[in-house]
Amino acid sequence: MTTMTIAKAINEGLRASLTNNPKSLLMGEDIGPLGGVYRVTDGLIKEFGADRVVDTPLAESGIVGTAIGLALRGYRPICEIQFDGFVFPGFNQITTQLAKMHSRSGGKLTVPVVIRIPYGGGIGSIEHHSESPEALFAHTAGLRIITPSNAHDAYWMIQQAVDCTDPVIFFEPKRRYWLKGEVDTENAGPASDPFQAHVLREGSDATIVAYGPLVPVALAAAAAAEEDGHSIEVIDLRSISPIDFDTVTASVKKTGRLIVAHEAPTFGGIGGEIAARISERAFLHLEAPVIRVGGFHMPYPVAKVEEDYLPDIDKILEALDRSLAY
């Protein structure tokens, strides 16, 4: 066991992938000598050289499009998009090309590309640097989307993304980059399946589902609710596409109440999808409507008011109160 931050865990995971898989390579803006704006690729260019840690021109469609070409040639490119809000110039390549290549070739072509995107708010940044666009990708068949919430998962999940034959969008909770945790670099243990949700805390009165940056918030809310005598189960979704509905359903069948929390706007979001599926799978077990806690239907607000926008412990507790009182 080693203690490291999430950023360091991803760095170590990338180092392991580059070491274990000679066809893997990193591509992105400022990922070479600078080590990325968040230093996630720090030191890798020295170790693996500029052919495998590629500082690209400043062009996101170019990064994803050339990654697809490299994958068609047998490589496993791992792209870094510098910030969530800058993925959109590459959106066309991701949704019309990357997601569909396997399908349109009748399974003859595979494009094992990983796209790393630091996402989410809470860092006091300027416009386009705090967004959560995961639902836009989850709606696209052909992509897999995973997001770690802790260092151990981060270390293993990035490697699993690289090993996956399908394209994977790897959302990194940027405000948790410096969150430290124990990492077992020898054994993945419970992290062996990146598409499985984890029950982080068991409870019997209600379930909170969260992922990425809101997992620590959900755990804190559950701890606060316990002081009021409520037993709250917390699930870290880990995979946004596919979603491990079996784990969520089993939990809801036990607790009867479900809160889904994410930073992304609730309208058209992952929370709505979970609510719909759970209503299909566990309708008679529900004691209250599924409640979503998430962003508002607005562009991500300016940093000085983002506290009001972001889901926090109080907003989750308020949702729990409503659910428990229903």
Place this chain on the structure above:
Amino acid sequence: MGATQLPTPGINGTGLDQQSPAGGASSDPAAEMIQLLGPDGKLGTDPVFSDYAKRLDPEQLRGFYADMAKVRRFDQEATALQRQGELALWVPLTGQEAAQIGSGRATQRQDYIFPTYREHGVALTRDVDLAELLKLFRGISNGGWDPTENNFHLYTLVLAAQTLHSVGYAMGIQRDQKLAEANGSNDPKAAVVAYFGDGASSEGDVHESMVFAASYNAPVVFFCQNNHWAISVPTEVQTKVPLFNRAKGYGFPGIRVDGNDVIAVHAVTEWALEHAREGRGPVLIEAYTYRVGAHTTADDPTKYRESAEEISWRGKDPLDRLEKYLRSEGLADEAFFEQVKVDGDKLAAHVRSTTQSLQGPNFRESFAGVYAEPHPLVAEELAWFEEYSAGFEGDEEEGEGN
């Protein structure tokens, strides 16, 4: 009173011939266009490219003609199949045979080709069964052939997306060759050809692909068929400089070649591929040609262009000029041209019968291709569909179905 008057750009709808090239060295595009075989069937000379043309033996020249005639015959058959309801849509290439056969025949087996959706002639040169191309247009596949068999990628319908794939693929070739050289391999070097058109040249992906290609010195040949029309919009709406001049801005060579001159196209492409394979970086070729027919079978060119323009381009026909040359030089006799016709009809019959036998796939196959690895949602939806479908079984026997 009021608004500042800005100069009006001189769009006159007559194509690039009216424009001053960038740099202002010459106002005559013909002066900067490589042409060896003129519309009169006479072979001219060029200080660089004549040497490439001299490599061609009569057998190859006859082959060029046979290929062009074959793919034109195929084009007619596919158009007819669309008119008869056998295809949802067809994208004709007539007029662009020399650009496609000349460039395709310049590639070697180890090269990799990324076409748009009109490269039927290039497909022919890569030994793709042309009947396979029709699967896409018959609505039974979004691909149709195995790209790894002939190094001929699937058609890409999102304009210019494949130019980036080409550069990425070329970056992969670079890495492979570096490793191969370190291991003392003597495998022939490879390059990539990225096809796109004058319309697609406006897409941002073309720009980004040229930036990446230049930055990494990628072995890629950008082959732009300027056929003068992006559906209904003329080239001068896409560009105010001749397209080949754009290469200068990226720092690699750009060449305009007479796209209706198969000998010149072959020579220029062979030169560009050698340039790329030898590690000297990308090249942009602008094949100056003309889409004689409609953009697709859903298009009506009479609404946006003059028939006089079409007639003038028919006078520059790629097949006619090579036929004149072959006949005048005594390189092909009447029997040859008769045989070409017979072969064309044979191909057309093959394409027709194959197309008519191509049945729609089982919808269940659509589930299988979404992901390469097992996916619970896809599995769940397929299971639902099976159960739903099973509910209809036996309906006919009970007389409820129709």
